[in-house]
Amino acid sequence: MWVPHFAAVAALREEPELRHRPVAIVAGVAPARTVVDATDEAWEAGVRPGMPEAEAAARCPALIARAASGERDVAAREALLALALGTSPRVEDGGPGIVYVDLDGLGALHGDEPAIGERLARHTGRIGLPARLGIAGSRPAALSAARRGRRVSIVRPGEEAATLASAPLELLELAPELGAVLARWGVRTLGDLAELPRAGLVARLGEAGLAAQDLARGVDPGPFRPYAPPPFYQEVQGLEWELVSLEQLAAVVRPLLDRLAARLDVAHVAADQLTLGLGLADGSRHERVVDLAYPMAE
Numbered sequence: 001m002w003v004p005h006f007a008a009v010a011a012l013r014e015e016p017e018l019r020h021r022p023v024a025i026v027a028g029v030a031p032a033r034t035v036v037d038a039t040d041e042a043w044e045a046g047v048r049p050g051m052p053e054a055e056a057a058a059r060c061p062a063l064i065a066r067a068a069s070g071e072r073d074v075a076a077r078e079a080l081l082a083l084a085l086g087t088s089p090r091v092e093d094g095g096p097g098i099v100y101v102d103l104d105g106l107g108a109l110h111g112d113e114p115a116i117g118e119r120l121a122r123h124t125g126r127i128g129l130p131a132r133l134g135i136a137g138s139r140p141a142a143l144s145a146a147r148r149g150r151r152v153s154i155v156r157p158g159e160e161a162a163t164l165a166s167a168p169l170e171l172l173e174l175a176p177e178l179g180a181v182l183a184r185w186g187v188r189t190l191g192d193l194a195e196l197p198r199a200g201l202v203a204r205l206g207e208a209g210l211a212a213q214d215l216a217r218g219v220d221p222g223p224f225r226p227y228a229p230p231p232f233y234q235e236v237q238g239l240e241w242e243l244v245s246l247e248q249l250a251a252v253v254r255p256l257l258d259r260l261a262a263r264l265d266v267a268h269v270a271a272d273q274l275t276l277g278l279g280l281a282d283g284s285r286h287e288r289v290v291d292l293a294y295p296m297a298e
Contacts, residue, residue: 001084001120001131002146006097007037010076011066013128013259014237022060026053027068036068067238075236076129079263081227083123086267087116092139093227097131100139102224117152123266128259136160141218144190147171160218165191172215178208190216233271235260242281261298270295 003009007025012018022042026033033053045060057063073096080099084091087110090102103116110116117133124131134145136155144164145153148171155163164171167190169182181204187193193216201209214221235256243249253276264271274290 001080001099001101001124001133002143003080003097003124003129003131004147005037005039005043006076007068007073008039008042009097009129010072011069012039013076014072014255015066016128016255018064021064022047022062023064023066024053024056024060025068026065033065067240069236069238071236072238075234078230078234079127079259080124080129080131082229082233082263083127083129083266084120085227085229086123087120090224091227092225094139094143098143099131100142100224103135113154114152117154121151126266127262136163136218138218138220139224140215140220144171144215144218155218161191161194164216164218165189165194167191169193172212174212175208178205178212181205182212233260233263235263264297270297 008023011023011025020041021039022045023039024035024042024047025037027036028034031054035047035049035051035053035056037049038047038056042056042060042063045063047056047060047063051059053065057065077093077096080097081091081093084099084101088101088103088106090104092100092102094100101120103113106116110119113135117135121131121133132146132150133152134142134147134155135152136142136145137157138160141155141160141164144167145155148167169179169187169189169192171190174182182193187196193213196213198210198213201213205212211221237252237256239252243252260271272292272295274292276288276290278286280286
């Protein structure tokens with residue numbers, strides 16, 4: 001599973017009214033903040049990660065900026081992993097917006113691979129993290145297939161290299177320095193990279209070059225690393241303003257509970273305790289623990 005523009009999508013979970021509008025996630029201190037992610041609408045207007053916020057706003061006058069939040073990203077990342085665990089007992093955290101799901105043995109429960117892919121895609125939309133699905137015999141091939149753009153893309157066994165050969169090199173999201181060297185060599189596609197002599201590649205680019213070529217060939221980099229979920233579910237809501245009344249607080253907490261309930265429902269689990277944590281204006285923190293009368297998911 002791959003969620004494009006993950007940090008931006010995580011922000012839209014908190015403010016769904018901003019969907020279909022140009023939004024940029026920025027980091028740093030004003031006026032020197034820079035873009036770290038952006039929605040599709042912002043990308044279409046020319047906004048890119050690494051761009052100064054002022055330049056981004058000049059390219060897209062309607063741009064809406066939201067500050068980067070590590071807590072928000074972690075909560076969204078855990079939500080995606082928990083969702084995957086509702087379908088398979090073996091999932092791996094592949095990084096922000098990337099989850100690998102082991103499909104072995106799931107046919108009797110959820111149907112064939114296309115059906116499982118559609119199930120996961122549908123559920124990611126329900127929790128506000130719409131993902132693209134790639135199904136293949138290796139993690140690099142599955143991720144590359146997901147990044148090619150269709151809702152669910154399937155690579156047949158033994159066809160990993162052939163399927164990926166025509167994909168652009170940008171699909172691998174390599175380090176800028178490595179990508180620049182390969183571009184100077186005339187490497188434009190994954191097929192071009194896959195065909196380079198390994199001896200020459202390691203001599204010039206070292207292990208990073210070999211790792212990139214393995215990705216282009218759809219070769220797994222190592223063993224599957226199963227994810228162990230935390231013993232709790234967490235949702236976070238960042239604010240650009242202070243709350244001064246219970247009505248305002250309720251308006252913020254209600255969407256948090258809705259997101260949490262959607263996750264519990266998809267994972268087929270229930271909660272028996274809630275903890276509400278508030279960051280106060282004076283820098284302190286307040287927590288309230290609520291023991292529920294019985295386990296519930298709504």
